[in-house]
Amino acid sequence: MAVALDRSGYRFLWSLRASPNILTEELDDYANLEEILPEGFLDQTSDRGKVIGWAPQVVVLAKPAIGGFVTHFEWISMLESLWFGVPMVMWPLYAEQKVNAFEMVEEMGLAVGIQRFIKGDLLEGEMETVTAEELKRAIRSVMEEDSDVRNRRERN
Template sequence: MGGLREEQAREIAIALERTGHRFLWSLRRASPNIFKEPPREFTNLEEVLPEGFFYRTKERGKVIGWAPQVDVLANPAVGGFVTHGGWNSILESLWFGVPTAPWPLYAEQKFNAFEMEDELGLAVEIRKYWRGDLIVGLGKDTVLVTAEEIERGIMCLMEQDSEVRKRVKEMSESCHVALMDGGSSQTALQT
């Protein structure tokens, strides 16, 4: 349901280019009215992203539309996930041991970001406080997140020996143990 303005997509592109990290970016055009039509694919990304972006990042990045999130997260080459912070995305990331940087768009995602970052230490922040609700049409008062903020978040997310990465790995192992025969999830369902 949520979407980002074209100006925000440009800031993300600048940040991705600056980090030097490899990336897979699932980018979709925000719906003009989410209650009437879903987000769509951009018809010409070159009109939206900075001039020369694809040329400069062609060896290390790919911009696509919709992506099979579970399949992407299951790939061991994935080092981090900038996510809207919906609960399914959080659980899938933890299951596969992929650290996240939540970017909440609406609903419970702000709470999830706070919980994951501040309370549990299982995610890195891009921005501390999120204003507005990014459901298109309702998010006109949202503030542009700068390329510098995004870059800082991605660099922190990709830090190999970070405490967050260690905690996410431990949580992933705990998730798998919980689902084993005799694990806490199975035991809870039997009572």
């Protein structure tokens, strides 16, 4: 993700949270981002990017400056993005996210997908690795002024 954001060349806000605690299912913020991000990432992207912990998603998506949203595509995130007209890059992991992604990418053309085929679920199946190049390409596809996804969003 970090490499793709860096290589995309676009400004970004990245809400990066630790995996949920298995007992409480609560997400935590990382204590030290430099320990988990590629060396030098924060310095080399400091003029165009910000990595934070929790963010008020609705407030962020409501900002006119937001040009795209990389999301796992759960129902609420999808609806909030549609409500505010923010084009999406979707990265479904499990449950209804795959169906939501199919509808938005294949049927409506309102999002760009980075994983078309997922074998099984996150816990039970085999997941394909998404490369930085694939994610960068999807981000650029959503952010380009003349992209199909951006044009469809503006018409709806």
